[in-house]
Amino acid sequence: MSKSVGFMRALKCRECGREYPLEATHVCEFDFGPLEVVYDYDKIKKSMTKAAMAKRPETMWRFRELLPVADEPTVGTRVGYTPLVKADRLAKWLGVREAWVKNDAVNYPTLSFKDRVVSVALSRAKELGFKTVACASTGNLANSVAANAASAGLDAIVFIPADLEEGKILNSLIYGARVVAIRGHYDEVNRLCAEIAGKYGWAFVNVNMRPYYAEGSKSMAYEVTEQLDWNLPQHTVVPMASGSLLTKIHKGYQELIQLGLARDTKPTVHGAQATGCSPISVAFKQGMDFFKPVKPDTIAKSLAIGTPADGFYALKVMKETGGASDDVTDDEIREAMSALAECEGIFTETAGGVTVGVAKKLVASGKIPAEDSVVLCVTGNGLKTLDAVQGHVGKPAEIKPSLREFEQLIESDNKIKSK
Amino acid sequence: MAATIRIPTPLRKLTNEQETVEIESATVGAAIDELEGKFPGIKERLVGEDGEVRRFVNVYVNEEDIRFLENQATTLKDGDDVSIIPAIAGG
Numbered sequence: 001m002s003k004s005v006g007f008m009r010a011l012k013c014r015e016c017g018r019e020y021p022l023e024a025t026h027v028c029e030f031d032f033g034p035l036e037v038v039y040d041y042d043k044i045k046k047s048m049t050k051a052a053m054a055k056r057p058e059t060m061w062r063f064r065e066l067l068p069v070a071d072e073p074t075v076g077t078r079v080g081y082t083p084l085v086k087a088d089r090l091a092k093w094l095g096v097r098e099a100w101v102k103n104d105a106v107n108y109p110t111l112s113f114k115d116r117v118v119s120v121a122l123s124r125a126k127e128l129g130f131k132t133v134a135c136a137s138t139g140n141l142a143n144s145v146a147a148n149a150a151s152a153g154l155d156a157i158v159f160i161p162a163d164l165e166e167g168k169i170l171n172s173l174i175y176g177a178r179v180v181a182i183r184g185h186y187d188e189v190n191r192l193c194a195e196i197a198g199k200y201g202w203a204f205v206n207v208n209m210r211p212y213y214a215e216g217s218k219s220m221a222y223e224v225t226e227q228l229d230w231n232l233p234q235h236t237v238v239p240m241a242s243g244s245l246l247t248k249i250h251k252g253y254q255e256l257i258q259l260g261l262a263r264d265t266k267p268t269v270h271g272a273q274a275t276g277c278s279p280i281s282v283a284f285k286q287g288m289d290f291f292k293p294v295k296p297d298t299i300a301k302s303l304a305i306g307t308p309a310d311g312f313y314a315l316k317v318m319k320e321t322g323g324a325s326d327d328v329t330d331d332e333i334r335e336a337m338s339a340l341a342e343c344e345g346i347f348t349e350t351a352g353g354v355t356v357g358v359a360k361k362l363v364a365s366g367k368i369p370a371e372d373s374v375v376l377c378v379t380g381n382g383l384k385t386l387d388a389v390q391g392h393v394g395k396p397a398e399i400k401p402s403l404r405e406f407e408q409l410i411e412s413d414n415k416i417k418s419k
Numbered sequence: 420m421a422a423t424i425r426i427p428t429p430l431r432k433l434t435n436e437q438e439t440v441e442i443e444s445a446t447v448g449a450a451i452d453e454l455e456g457k458f459p460g461i462k463e464r465l466v467g468e469d470g471e472v473r474r475f476v477n478v479y480v481n482e483e484d485i486r487f488l489e490n491q492a493t494t495l496k497d498g499d500d501v502s503i504i505p506a507i508a509g510g
Contacts, residue, residue, distance in 0.1 A: 015475070027505040029429045030464060032475040034506070184482075191479060194504045198428035290474060293486050307484065309506035312474060 006070040007044050011035040011211050014313070022070075024128050024203060026210040034309070035211045037068040045259050050230070060116055060219035062226075066255055067219065068212045069123045075152040076119020080219050082107050084227035084375070089343035090356070095363045098373035100233070101340070102224050104380070105348050110147045110171070111381035112140035112302075112349075113245070117216035118148045118205060124212040125203035131155060132202045136193035138186050138241070138302045139168030140380050145205055146177035157202065159189050164301060167384045185296055187307045217245045221252025224375055225262050232256070232267040233375040235368050237359045239351045240271040240280050240325075241303040243314030249377070250317045270368070271318055272358030273327040274300035274350075280311045284325035289315055299330045299388045300350040302380060324367035328357035334392050336360065337382065347382035355379075422499040424450060429505065433458045442501075447478060448491030450501065465503065477504045 011020040015033025026035055044065040056062040060080025061073055083103045091099035104113040118141070125133055134157040135145045142158035149156035158172050162181035172179050182189045197207040205213045225232055232253050238246040250269050256262040273281040276298025283291035291311045296304035308314070318325055328336065333350050336357030341347050348356075355376050362368045382389070397413060399405040410416045421441045426434050434440060440457065444450040455462035467473050478485045479502040485493045495501065 027429050027475070029432070031467075031473055032429065032464070032505045034475065187484075188482065191477070191482070191502065191504055194427070195425065195502065293484055295487075307477065307506065309475075 004070045006068075007039050007047070007065045008068050008070070009038045009040050012038045022068075024125070024130070024208040026208050037211050037215055039066065039068075041255075041258060048259060048261070050261065053226075060119070060216070060223065063219055063222040066215075066222065066252075067120050068215045069120065070127050073119060073123040074126055075122035075154075076109075076115060076148050078108050079115040079119045080107065081223055084224055085344060085346070087344050087376075090340060090376075093339050093343055094356075094360050094374070095370055096359075096368060096374055097371050099359075100224075100228075100373070100375045101344060101346060102220060102375055102377050103346055104220070105346060105352065105378055105382065109151075110140070110143040111384065112144065113217070113220060113377075113379040114140045114144040115148065116219050117141075117213045118144040120216035121203070121205035121209045121213035122148050122152055122154065125205070125209055126152065126154070128203070130201075130203035132157065133205060134158065134193070134197075134202045135205045136160075136186070136189045136207070138304060139164050139171075139384065140302055141206065142177070142179070143168060143171040143384075146172040146175035146179075149177065150175040159193050159196075161186050161189055161301075165385050165387050167386060171384060186305055187293075187296075190305075190307075214244050214248055217248035218252035218255070220245070220377060221249040222256065225253065225256055228375075230256075230262050232262050232265050234265070234372045235268045235270060235323075235374040236377065237270045237272055237355050237362070237368075237374060238377045239303055239355045239379055240273050240308065240311075240314055241305040241351075242308045243271070243280055243310035243312075245377070245379070246271050247310050247313045247317050250321065267321065268323045269317055269321045270323040270358070270362055271314055271325040272355045273325070274298035274303055274333060274354050275327040275329045276300070277304045277306060278327035279306060280308055280314055281325040281327040283311070284315055284318060289319075291315070298333075298350075299385075300333055300354050301385070302349060302351045303354060324362055324365075326358045326361045326365075326367075328354055328361065332357045334389060337389060338393065340378070341382070346378065348378045349380035349382050349385040350388045351380050352378040352382070421497060422450065422495040422501055424454065424501040425503065427503050427505065430461060430464060430503070433461045433464070442495075445495060446491065447480065447485055447493045447495065447501065450495060451491070475506045477506055478502070479504065 013028035058081040156177035197204040277296035279291040333353035337353035
């Protein structure tokens with residue numbers, strides 16, 4: 001086990017401020033508040049200059065000082081630095097002056113933003129001496145834990161709701177992970193894993209490794225800012241399941257301000273949910289500072305968390321930054337997925353449809369002014385949730401290999417005729 | 420009658436590492452008081468000054484979140500399982 005702690009200082013309870021050593025532990029013994037990594041920012045400031053970073057490879061580990069590993073990362077060293085796409089055609093559809101898509105649908109290696117958090121969690125798990133890693137997952141996290149554990153030579157056990165999309169199940173099995181399907185929704189998987197994690201000596205990335213794991217999400221904020229020439233975006237729309245990504249993107253922006261790497265232009269952070277699982281957006285719209293748990297029923301399964309652990313903090317961030325929150329129905333999610341695909345050639349999973357669909361609503365309601373610029377966090381790949389669009393995107397026109405049939409087809413086919 | 424409370428790892432220092440505790444109370448609220456009688460100091464970990472279960476503490480009776488039942492007034496019967504679990508992250 002490594003003795004060094006790198007740029008980290010301690011784990012600290014977000015509720016009462018009590019500090020704990022940098023071990024595999026995630027809740028305050030006193031009030032159950034979540035523990036968060038605190039850093040030595042003076043030390044970071046000296047090491048993380050723009051000149052030093054210019055020489056580093058284009059991965060999320062360019063921002064290594066702000067990620068909670070003691071030594072150099074050993075797992076997922078090529079993760080991140082996904083494209084930030086200027087989305088002019090989508091901007092028109094949204095009704096806003098300028099839109100950018102942070103495209104984690106092509107994150108390496110498992111096509112979702114989860115590779116960011118997993119590379120941090122597994123690198124830290126190895127530092128702490130673990131040989132077996134585990135997670136409770138709505139799918140993407142399981143895929144990422146399975147793949148990254150395989151490449152690192154760690155054993156992986158992943159727990160998922162039994163009704164997950166076929167693609168996401170196969171995408172965990174292929175890497176040789178033990179997949180345990182629980183007959184229940186994600187909150188029940190989560191509850192079981194909390195009980196299991198206390199019992200076995202495994203590194204559960206989103207349970208006992210959560211303080212490290214969650215920090216990986218900040219890399220999305222760092223990358224977006226650097227890709228915008230070290231300018232913070234005016235508006236960022238983030239999908240919310242537990243609410244963790246949203247709070248960490250906000251933290252990422254604030255850290256860059258604190259380190260003098262970006263000017264404080266008061267970035268606004270907005271949260272997107274699916275109507276079928278919208279405890280955070282409903283609470284926000286009702287002006288509540290805490291949410292009421294719900295039982296999820298939505299095609300956006302990767303966001304289907306009815307008891308969002310970071311919901312309280314997500315509400316706070318949106319309020320403090322002048323952000324807003326809304327939710328979209330299953331039909332609106334599919335419509336937004338098609339819009340992103342047709343406008344920008346990006347096929348996102350249902351969660352991305354939630355982000356894009358909610359962005360449109362926020363522009364329509366003036367929460368995002370039409371003359372402003374917005375970054376949309378697209379966090380997963382459409383190839384993993386084909387079931388969600390099956391039967392909703394039309395069918396191929398099937399003909400014999402005959403010129404006559406083709407000519408008949410174009411006579412009657414509006415889609416071709418109009419070209 | 421007796422229900423079983425599963426004690427989460429962060430609280431086991433207070434229960435002398437005991438993982439489960441049998442209680443006789445008829446409601447969740449009374450069970451927390453009964454637990455306090457056996458292991459002084461445990462109640463303030465679970466319940467805030469306002470008398471409500473702390474926001475990062477989830478309590479389940481037979482796998483159902485008490486917020487979907489009747490919170491601390493949720494009744495307990497013989498053989499019920501009560502779990503106390505910290506809120507955990509997404510996936």
